[in-house]
Amino acid sequence: MNLQQTNWLFILPTDKLQGSEQIIMNQAKFVKANKGSANIIILTKKTCDSWSEFEENSKVTYFPFSNYFISIFFLIPYFIFSGTKNYTHTFTSQTIINGVLGFAKRIKFFKKTKIIVRESNSIFKLFSGFKLKIYRFFYHLGYIKSSLVICQTNYMKQGLLEGLNGFANNLNVHVLSNPINFEDIALKSKNNNTEVISGKYLVAAGRLMPVKGFDILIKSFKSILKEQPDLKLIILGEGKERATLENLIVELELQKKITLPGFVDNVYPYFNNATACILSSRLEGFPNVLLQMMSQNTNIVATLSAGDIDQIEGIFTCEPENETELSNCILKCLNEDNKNKRQIFDNFLSNRTIETFNLKMLDLIK
Numbered sequence: 001m002n003l004q005q006t007n008w009l010f011i012l013p014t015d016k017l018q019g020s021e022q023i024i025m026n027q028a029k030f031v032k033a034n035k036g037s038a039n040i041i042i043l044t045k046k047t048c049d050s051w052s053e054f055e056e057n058s059k060v061t062y063f064p065f066s067n068y069f070i071s072i073f074f075l076i077p078y079f080i081f082s083g084t085k086n087y088t089h090t091f092t093s094q095t096i097i098n099g100v101l102g103f104a105k106r107i108k109f110f111k112k113t114k115i116i117v118r119e120s121n122s123i124f125k126l127f128s129g130f131k132l133k134i135y136r137f138f139y140h141l142g143y144i145k146s147s148l149v150i151c152q153t154n155y156m157k158q159g160l161l162e163g164l165n166g167f168a169n170n171l172n173v174h175v176l177s178n179p180i181n182f183e184d185i186a187l188k189s190k191n192n193n194t195e196v197i198s199g200k201y202l203v204a205a206g207r208l209m210p211v212k213g214f215d216i217l218i219k220s221f222k223s224i225l226k227e228q229p230d231l232k233l234i235i236l237g238e239g240k241e242r243a244t245l246e247n248l249i250v251e252l253e254l255q256k257k258i259t260l261p262g263f264v265d266n267v268y269p270y271f272n273n274a275t276a277c278i279l280s281s282r283l284e285g286f287p288n289v290l291l292q293m294m295s296q297n298t299n300i301v302a303t304l305s306a307g308d309i310d311q312i313e314g315i316f317t318c319e320p321e322n323e324t325e326l327s328n329c330i331l332k333c334l335n336e337d338n339k340n341k342r343q344i345f346d347n348f349l350s351n352r353t354i355e356t357f358n359l360k361m362l363d364l365i366k
Contacts, residue, residue, distance in 0.1 A: 003034035003358075009090045009113075011041045011075075011097050013068035016238075016263065017050050018207055019288040020093040020120040026181040027091055028054065030354045039087070041078075043071035043097070050265070075100050079109050093118040095135050102142020114147040114365050121285040122156050122306075124163030126211065139164060147365045149173040152286035155307020172366045177308075179357035180291050180349060189268045189296065201232040202330065203274040205267050205289050208239030208260070210282070213303065213320060215241075215248055217280035220327035222252050227331060231257075236270060238263040271296035276333050281305035282320045290315075295349060298341040301326075301333050312348060314341040 008031050010024050017025060028038040032054075040051060040060040044067065054060050063071040075097075090113060092098050098117035105115055123135050143149065149171050151157035157175050161168045202221070206212040214235055221233045235245070235258070242260065249258050264270065267289075271277050277293035277300050284306035293300055294315070302309055303320040310317060316333040318325040 003031055003036040006031065006036040006088045007039070007086050008036060009039045009041070009087045011043065011090070011092045011101070013042075013094055013097070014044045015042045015046055015048055015050050015062070017265075019285075020118070021050075022288060023118070023178060024091060024093055025050070026179065026184070026354055027358075028058075029181065029184075030358060032058070041075075043068035043075075048263075048265075069096070072096060072100055076104060076107075076109075079104055087113045089114045089116060091116045091118070093120045095119070095123055096138045098146070099138030099140075099142040102145040104142070105145040106142060115145060116148045116150065116361065116365065117143065117146045118150040119152065119156055119160060119285060122159045122283060124159050126283055136163075140167065143167075143171055146171065148361065150176050150361065152176070152178055153307030156285055172364070174364045176357060176360055176364075177352055178286055178288055178291065179352050179354040180288070180295070181354060182349075185268065185292070185295050188266045189272060191266055191269060199232060200228075200230050200275045201234050201273075202276050202278050203234045203236065203270050204278045204280055205236035205264075205270070205292075206281070206287075208235075208237050208241040208245060210241060211284075212237075213280035213282045213305070214245055216282075216321060216323055216326060217278060218245065218248055218252065218254065218258060220280075220323045220330065221258065222254065223323070223327040224330055225257065228334060231275065233258045234270060234274075235260050236262075236264045236267055267292060268296055275299065276301060276330060278330065279303060279305070280320075280326060291349060291352065294345045298338040298345065299333050301330050314338070314344045314348075 010028050012021050012024055031038045038058050040054055040058060043063045044065055046062045051060050065071050087110060090101050092101060101115050104110055127135060151160060151173060154175055157173055204214065204217055225231060249255055271293050274297055277297045279287055279290050279302035281287060281303055282305060286306045286308065290302055300315040302315050302317055304310055304317050305320045316329050318329040
């Protein structure tokens with residue numbers, strides 16, 4: 001793929017590598033590997049070294065705020081003083097940021113730049129009330145100037161089109177499945193820290209937010225222990241629900257059985273050594289963590305929290321927000337021999353390379 005002489009701008013809310021941020025990082029790595037230029041703007045203060053490899057030979061700019069929403073109001077002034085003439089493409093994956101970039105093009109910034117925006121979730125399913133009005137405002141503010149709107153699943157695309165009504169008829173909306181970085185997986189999988197991970201355990205990962213359904217998982221785990229008393233539960237990630245989840249763990253007297261290690265840079269050893277990997281979400285765009293889990297383990301349980309999950313062969317699925325269904329599904333997974341699913345998962349994942357994603361994406365840009 002010829003990305004030489006291309007100059008990309010990537011903008012993220014924070015430097016923490018959650019699902020959408022990981023997609024952007026993978027794209028930035030791919031651009032650089034193909035001799036293009038990658039410029040990174042992170043709309044909050046630096047909190048970790050996730051982007052250190054780019055700091056060495058690319059332009060990485062951190063805004064001096066703790067809340068990315070404040071930084072939104074400084075993006076246009078930043079473009080005025082820093083210039084935008086040389087960017088050939090922008091790639092972003094957060095609705096408010098997407099809208100601001102489209103607006104910047106409306107007011108004659110990015111005249112020749114291709115504005116690529118990616119939907120990170122099913123916004124019209126996730127939010128309501130005043131918060132949805134804010135997101136709707138940013139859709140109307142700038143999406144009309146996007147060169148491509150990427151949805152992760154047909155379910156997400158349908159929700160977007162219905163939510164935006166006739167406005168969406170003027171958008172170039174397409175479904176592109178999330179890619180995964182096989183080189184990164186291979187590298188991180190080698191760092192298998194078995195000193196930290198021992199015994200039989202279930203693992204889940206994601207931001208500690210209500211939408212991830214970790215409260216449901218914790219309650220389900222209480223029932224699972226009746227049949228699998230040797231199991232433990234590890235929930236990787238950080239977020240505003242930590243105190244709530246910790247209180248729930250105490251309330252259910254599971255302090256010795258459940259741990260919340262916080263944000264973990266390398267999740268693959270946890271997934272690889274787990275007795276089973278669990279996705280307990282209430283709602284997802286499409287969970288990248290599920291793909292990561294499938295790359296490491298053949299015991300996978302997932303709620304039907306996003307479109308297309310029901311199409312994945314070999315995983316155990318159940319409806320979201322149902323403690324009984326989730327616990328039964330996990331127990332069913334644990335009671336079956338799933339080792340023969342390795343080839344099934346590998347075949348599924350092989351169609352999600354970053355190169356394939358880029359070939360399709362660049363072909364769809366208007």
